[in-house]
Amino acid sequence: MSVHKDAKRITTQVVHEMKQSGEKIAMLTAYDYTMATVVDEAGVDIILVGDSASNVMAGHETTLPITLDQMIYHAQAVVRAAKRALVVVDLPSGTYQGNSKEA
Secondary structure (H helix, E strand, O other): OOOOOOOOOOOHHHHHHHHHOOOOOOEEEOOOHHHHHHHHHOOOOEEEEOOOHHHHOOOOOOOOOOOHHHHHHHHHHHHHHOOOOEEEEOOOOOOOOOOOOOO
């Protein structure tokens, strides 16, 4: 049973309003549907799908090996679970630089 069954969906506008009013904002990391469901139902405002999934879920020593497709996979699972929380997703290293020299 969700503690926020009728609670307002968190959006960037809601986060801005919370910040302006001095309200505390809770944010936790989740990488899969099950954990995201638990976090969302606990009333956490923002769920981060971090590139640390490379370490935590795949056992890599750094975040560098994770691909954009892998991040999309984790993000989709978390988004399916989140009924209230805003979902924020990291871009993996190398996906946002202008060229390979900048990466």
